[in-house]
Amino acid sequence: MSAYSEEVVRVPRAGSLYDVLELILDRGMVIDIFVRISLVGIEILKIDARIVVASVDTYLRFAEACNRLDLEYDSSSRTVPELFGGGVAKSVGKAGAKKAVHSVGDTVKKAVGMGDGDDETQEEEQPEERPRKAKPRSRSTESGRTRSHKEER
Amino acid sequence: MAASGIYVYGIVSSSHPLPPAARGVGEPPAEIRLLPAGELAVVVSATHPGLRARRRDLMAHQGLLLALAESGPVLPMRFGVVAPDEATVLRDVAARQSEHTGVLERLDARVEMNVKIMPVQDNLAALIREDPVVRRVREETRRNPGYEANVRLGEAVAAGLRRRAAVVAARLPAEFTEVADEMRPGPEVEGCVLNVSFLVPRRNEARFRAVAEQFAADHLDRLELRLSGPLPCYSFVGPESAPAKV
Structure with a gap:
């Protein structure tokens, strides 16, 4: 089944910055008397991610996907095995779920400064960086190592 | 400045x-x-x-x-x-x-490799078939459709997908016994059922990757595995360490 092998290739993929954010921010060594800088943007990120993951929108998408499974059953099939085994039903559920996942990613990207929706404190303090951020995800400032991670994705 | x-x-x-x-x-x-x-x-x-x-x-x-x-x-x-x-x-x-x-x-000569496991959200049919809670809520929703019922159904589905992934994810650490020196749980991450880091000798990196890929391929219907690394050894800087052998 071609769809199957495609997924094998896709998973696992190399992590993005977001995938290890909690390690960079919560692990690693600290020295008590040292000051840790303000992490305003990250607090926003965590809150946003939680809202999206557990949001009513996500639930409604799941419910909708379930309901479409019902439609599949009503219109084209009368047998229970077909209801549960149908390839069409599977891809419907998948589309709904992908959407949910992407909305988390987008929120996170915004919070980390990958998108335009950056936190305001930053922009007030560093207005000169606005043009750079307006460009679609400038990668020119990333290190070579980081870029190679990207390519693996 | x-x-x-x-x-x-x-x-x-x-x-x-x-x-x-x-x-x-x-x-x-x-x-x-x-x-x-x-x-x-x-x-x-x-x-x-x-x-x-x-x-x-x-x-x-x-x-x-x-x-x-x-x-x-x-x-x-x-x-x-x-x-x-x-x-x-x-x-x-x-x-x-x-x-x-x-x-x-x-x-x-070691690196940190981080593994995160998330539920997959594309196998609703199997979930409905195998999870009695989801099946019950779905039947209720069909009898009494509406906004509230849909929210409840979606919530039940999300929880069900999570359970399915978590059961399998719990078996992951044992898979790395041969290739990793140490293991340490990462901070809780929203949406993940497992977040764990391994301290891996550089020479074992490819083997580690292969094990992770095999695990992901074996459980495609239940989970998505995200592998990050090699990373700086953020999770293994504690001196007390000697964390539980994998």
Whole structure:
């Protein structure tokens, strides 16, 4: 089944910055008397991610996907095995779920400064960086190592 | 920009070379220096008051640590550790020199590999078939459709997908017994049913990857596995360590 092998290739993929954010921010060594800088943007990120993951929108998408499974059953099939085994039903559920996942990613990207929706404190303090951020995800400032991670994705 | 402290990236042995063209946080990127501290050296740069956890600076922090790790073990600092001045850094590092040296030895020729497992959300039919709770809520929703019922159904589905993934994810650590030296749970991450880091000898990296890929392929219908690494050994800097053998 071609769809199957495609997924094998896709998973696992190399992590993005977001995938290890909690390690960079919560692990690693600290020295008590040292000051840790303000992490305003990250607090926003965590809150946003939680809202999206557990949001009513996500639930409604799941419910909708379930309901479409019902439609599949009503219109084209009368047998229970077909209801549960149908390839069409599977891809419907998948589309709904992908959407949910992407909305988390987008929120996170915004919070980390990958998108335009950056936190305001930053922009007030560093207005000169606005043009750079307006460009679609400038990668020119990333290190070579980081870029190679990207390519693996 | 006015100097406002010293940004600390990590600790290395005193013989550790700086990577060529090493640059740090800030815009323009700060110049990196090594502060010698006995048998150790501290990797630092200037910083400025506006420093935040932004993508660019997070990248700079991690990129430098990875570049340093090419030529020997590195004790990575958490992002955002800023000391008031050099004397403070040196005093602190000197006071814990033997501890740091021990950690560096433990990390030598090793990398951190992080594995996250998330539920897959594309196998609703199987979920409905196998999860009695979801099936019951779905039947209720069909009898009494509506907004509230749909929210309840979706919630039940999300919880069900999570349960399905978590059961399998619990079996993952045992798979890495042969290829990893240590294991440590990561911070809880929203949406993940498992977040765990492994300390892996560099020579085992490909094998580690292969094991992870096989695990992901074996359980495609229940989970998505995200592998990140090699990373600076953020999760293994504790001196007490000797964390549970995998």
